Amino acid sequence: MNVIFSTHPLHPKASDMLSGAGRLVIASGPEPATLLKEGKGADIVIVRAPLPPEFFDEAATLRAAVRHGAGLDMIPYEAATRAGVLIANVPGVNARTVAEHVIYVTLSLLRRFRLMDRDLRQNGWNAGREHANSANELSGRTIGIVGMGNVGRSIHQIARHGFGLDVVANSRNITNFPPDVRAMTLDELVEIADVLVLCCPLTAVTTGLMNADRIGRMKPGAILVNVSRGPVVDDAALIAALEEGRIAGAALDVFSTQPLPLDHPYFRFDNVIVTPHQAGITEESMMRMGTGAASEAIRVLGGEMPINLRNPEVVDHYRRRFAAR
Known part of the structure; x- marks a missing residue:
């Protein structure tokens, strides 16, 4: 019987x-040692936790690594390809989910929700209400989107057509930009955006993308929202900017170290919203991601290629391994 190994419940x-x-075998934990031990002999692995490269060593039966979602940074691309293993993902199914999260945390910061809620509960009606005098509206602002893939385009749709925001963007490929989005260099974008949203993939180029220089170019009243990957932001530079009051706040869903330690400096700031890498997770999106990954697994086990094959150069090697057509 085929073994379908998943790093998390589906x-x-x-x-x-x-x-x-x-x-179906569910890992007892996401630690690399656990995945290596419990994933031996799998035909398919469904990925929601980082796989160690060693997972693909001597993986004689392994046909495909299917990402439960879009980002491929949890799958060691070179190790999988070298082993003749197909890589697939489920792109776009939680793009709207992430986009809604971006708007939700942005509004929460602009309307000072954390401060209002805390003071209302601890100090009473008038203390909570006082924060309204310093709250701001989202409409009339400029949102800068870094990465115009499925998530970026969903953010644009809500921001532009739901709130009437001016949308500027930076991306590797500008050919598919909507006509009402202005393309800019990243350095131009960070200077003009009132809300700066990072939703780009993690690559060698995007690691440290928001460094001290670019954070220093942001408007004093700007908000930084990161729903991409933690290493895209230079933590030390962002913490320094927050400590010195050089930007208005940040909403961070991803971090260089996950889980985020409870003594991390980000927890000190009232103008920082910290969420546990859950921007793309709802009951509905989990269903879409799970069934999408299951469909790709079933397709591969049935002798077909994944619809969303991400390493096409592996196909000849894969077919030699399994004599597949």
Whole structure:
């Protein structure tokens, strides 16, 4: 029987889909040593935690690593490709989910929700209400989007057509920009944006993208929102800017170290919203990601190529391994 190994539990609909395709095994924990031990002999791995490169050593039966979501940084690309393992993902299914999160945390910062809620509970009605005098509206502002993939385009749709924001963007590919988005260099964008949203993939180029120089170019009243990956932001530079009051605040869903230690400096700031890498997670998005990953797993086990194959150069090697057509 085929073994489908998942680093985390799946949505019930996804588990039901896989019940006829093989034996579903859920890892007891996301630690590399646990994944290496419990993932031996798998035919498919569904990925929600970083896989160590060694996972692909002597993986004679492993056909595909299927990302439960879009970002591929959890799958060691070179190790998987060298081993003749297909890589697939489920792009776009939680783009709207992430976009809603971006608007939600931005509004929370502008309307001083954390401070208002705390003071209302601790100090009474008037103390909470006083924060309204310093609150700001979202409409009439400029949002800068770094990365115009599925998430970036969803943010644009809500920001522009829901709130009437001026949208500027920076991306590797500007050919698919909506007509009402102005393309800018990153250095131009950081200077003009009232809300700066990072939703780009983590690459060698984007690591440290928001460094001290670029954070220093941001407007004093600007907000930084990161829903990409933690290393895209230079933590020390952002913390310094927050301590010195050089930007208005930040909303961070991803971090260079995850889980984020409870003594991390980000927890000290009232104008920082910290969330545990959950911008793309809702009951609905978990269903879409899970069933999407299950569909790709079933497709591969049935002898077909994934719809969202991300390492096409591996196909010849893969076919030699399994004599697949």
